[in-house]
Amino acid sequence: MHSHQFNRLFAADQLRAPRGFIKPILGASPILEIGAGKGHHALSLAQTTEQSIIAIERTRTKFESFSKLASATDYPNLQPVHADAIPWCVHALPPNTLAQVFLLYPNPERANPNQRWHRMPFMEFLLSRIRTGGRLTLATNVESYAHECEQWLCEIWQLPVTIAPVDRRSERTAFEVKYLARGERCWQIEATKPEGYVTRFDDWSTVR
Numbered sequence: 104m105h106s107h108q109f110n111r112l113f114a115a116d117q118l119r120a121p122r123g124f125i126k127p128i129l130g131a132s133p134i135l136e137i138g139a140g141k142g143h144h145a146l147s148l149a150q151t152t153e154q155s156i157i158a159i160e161r162t163r164t165k166f167e168s169f170s171k172l173a174s175a176t177d178y179p180n181l182q183p184v185h186a187d188a189i190p191w192c193v194h195a196l197p198p199n200t201l202a203q204v205f206l207l208y209p210n211p212e213r214a215n216p217n218q219r220w221h222r223m224p225f226m227e228f229l230l231s232r233i234r235t236g237g238r239l240t241l242a243t244n245v246e247s248y249a250h251e252c253e254q255w256l257c258e259i260w261q262l263p264v265t266i267a268p269v270d271r272r273s274e275r276t277a278f279e280v281k282y283l284a285r286g287e288r289c290w291q292i293e294a295t296k297p298e299g300y301v302t303r304f305d306d307w308s309t310v311r
């Protein structure tokens with residue numbers, strides 16, 4: 104199974120490490136959250152697992168709220184990161200590492216569909232960093248986005264995928280709470296990295 108038959112190569116070697124980059128502590132089965140917002144989901148997850156959780160947020164104001172809450176709660180397994188997740192992943196993660204990646208309620212990029220996570224060449228790199236059997240979990244309140252994401256993960260990225268409505272009582276993130284309170288439907292798309300999955304980044308790493 105190949106990830107890349109239809110896709111442009113992600114230019115990993117052209118990305119510098121984010122400013123102030125610090126190597127994360129990865130532990131045995133690390134979980135990565137991209138676009139963690141104020142950190143609601145990452146903080147709840149840190150309470151319920153001993154796995155290390157790295158939660159990245161690019162927007163300063165959101166990250167500051169997250170960072171304050173993380174300092175107050177002080178979970179030893181939670182690492183909040185203020186960075187753009189794309190160069191951060193390139194410099195922080197060896198191949199075949201992550202047990203799970205969460206992308207919860209990403210911007211639907213209505214004006215720039217090619218900026219959707221599942222459409223970006225970066226997706227191949229991210230998949231190379233997930234371990235065999237690891238999962239990619241994405242949630243959205245936009246029905247067309249959910250179906251497009253499912254289709255891309257299945258047809259373009261050649262992954263086994265499920266799609267299901269999010270339970271109306273779920274309250275993992277600020278956006279999820281807001282959408283469900285308004286009576287909107289939300290969807291969860293989950294892909295699993297199968298045995299024998301090949302990407303062009305499986306032997307590529309800046310991490311030593």
Ligand SMILES: C[S@@+](CC[C@H](N)C(=O)[O-])C[C@H]1O[C@@H](n2cnc3c(N)ncnc32)[C@H](O)[C@@H]1O
Pocket residue numbers: 137138139140141159160161162165186187188189206207208209210276277278279
């Ligand atoms: C719509 S918000 C959702 C926040 C949170 N997951 C929630 O559900 O409440 C999307 C978040 O992703 C963050 N984001 C977008 N691109 C990012 C990137 N490349 N690296 C890190 N964070 C990113 C944005 O700053 C924004 O806070």
